[in-house]
Amino acid sequence: MYNTTYHRASSVADAASLFGKSDEARYLSGGMTLIATMKQRLASPTDLVDLRHIAELKGISVNGSTVRIGAGTTHYEVAASAELRRACKAIADLAGMIGDPHVRHMGTMGGSVANNDPAADYPSAVLALNATVHTDRRRIAADDFFAGLFETALEDGEIVTAFEFEAPAKAGYAKFPNPASRYAMTGVFVARHANGDVRVAVTGAGSDGVFRHAGMEAALKANWSPDAVASQSVDAGALMSDIHGSSDYRANLVKVMAKRAVAAAG
Numbered sequence: 001m002y003n004t005t006y007h008r009a010s011s012v013a014d015a016a017s018l019f020g021k022s023d024e025a026r027y028l029s030g031g032m033t034l035i036a037t038m039k040q041r042l043a044s045p046t047d048l049v050d051l052r053h054i055a056e057l058k059g060i061s062v063n064g065s066t067v068r069i070g071a072g073t074t075h076y077e078v079a080a081s082a083e084l085r086r087a088c089k090a091i092a093d094l095a096g097m098i099g100d101p102h103v104r105h106m107g108t109m110g111g112s113v114a115n116n117d118p119a120a121d122y123p124s125a126v127l128a129l130n131a132t133v134h135t136d137r138r139r140i141a142a143d144d145f146f147a148g149l150f151e152t153a154l155e156d157g158e159i160v161t162a163f164e165f166e167a168p169a170k171a172g173y174a175k176f177p178n179p180a181s182r183y184a185m186t187g188v189f190v191a192r193h194a195n196g197d198v199r200v201a202v203t204g205a206g207s208d209g210v211f212r213h214a215g216m217e218a219a220l221k222a223n224w225s226p227d228a229v230a231s232q233s234v235d236a237g238a239l240m241s242d243i244h245g246s247s248d249y250r251a252n253l254v255k256v257m258a259k260r261a262v263a264a265a266g
């Protein structure tokens with residue numbers, strides 16, 4: 001047994017202050033990853049700073065073409081938002097594919113992206129939508145945020161507060177879920193932006209976490225159709241091999257999911 005002191009933060013500033021006063025604190029959001037990690041004794045924080053009751057971290061807003069999702073917004077709320085579905089249906093669809101109803105009602109977008117599990121769904125959306133990650137200290141471009149397996153650009157004690165992006169002209173997500181956990185064996189998010197740029201982000205497959213596929217981006221920019229990605233090569237050497245699937249199998253999944261994502265985008 002070990003002692004953990006629970007703190008309920010009332011604001012982002014309060015959370016940062018509580019974190020700063022603790023020895024080895026961790027922020028708690030939905031707890032869907034952190035509590036399980038603590039039960040397995042893979043983490044034993046001296047203090048838990050609960051972000052769940054902070055109003056400023058919650059909610060979805062769409063102003064013109066600018067979409068903002070608070071870090072404390074649950075997967076269920078993202079999936080259920082009619083406003084978000086109008087602006088970017090693909091990210092709402094993605095949220096609806098995460099785990100099971102319990103996970104979707106507790107887990108948050110901020111917790112998922114801060115955790116940067118290589119098989120999590122949201123990192124692909126953040127990267128393909130070219131979102132800006134807002135924190136209590138700064139704004140971080142998606143291309144600068146993800147730094148490898150479970151690694152991000154976040155500094156010690158930094159709090160993700162929101163995600164902001166411009167509604168894409170078209171976007172789609174497709175994933176091949178692990179039949180047991182529902183995490184992505186491979187998931188591909190494609191987005192065509194208002195300026196014509198195309199971004200393709202792959203999760204669940206890369207041995208270094210989420211990544212963009214430059215070849216597919218160029219092919220889709222020239223010809224936005226599912227067939228455009230079929231001729232693209234996917235380097236299996238850069239992909240994961242584990243008990244769930246080999247890197248060759250995942251390389252094939254990347255192409256298949258990319259085709260489905262473009263078809264879903266329309």
Ligand SMILES: Cc1cc2nc3c(=O)[nH]c(=O)nc-3n(C[C@H](O)[C@H](O)[C@H](O)COP(=O)(O)OP(=O)(O)OC[C@H]3O[C@@H](n4cnc5c(N)ncnc54)[C@H](O)[C@@H]3O)c2cc1C
Pocket residue numbers: 026027028029030031032033034035051071072097098099100103106107108109110111112114115117119120121122158159160161181182183184
């Ligand atoms: C059975 C099961 C199935 C799942 N299936 C899927 C799936 O299909 N796809 C998928 O993507 N995910 C899946 N998940 C993970 C789920 O989406 C979690 O909700 C997510 O990984 C973590 O979010 P959370 O809000 O629960 O964060 P927590 O567990 O509370 O925190 C996770 C980490 O992020 C940190 N953190 C939390 N919030 C912030 C913040 N605002 N700023 C900075 N750091 C923060 C915490 O300190 C901790 O280190 C599954 C989980 C379970 C248990």
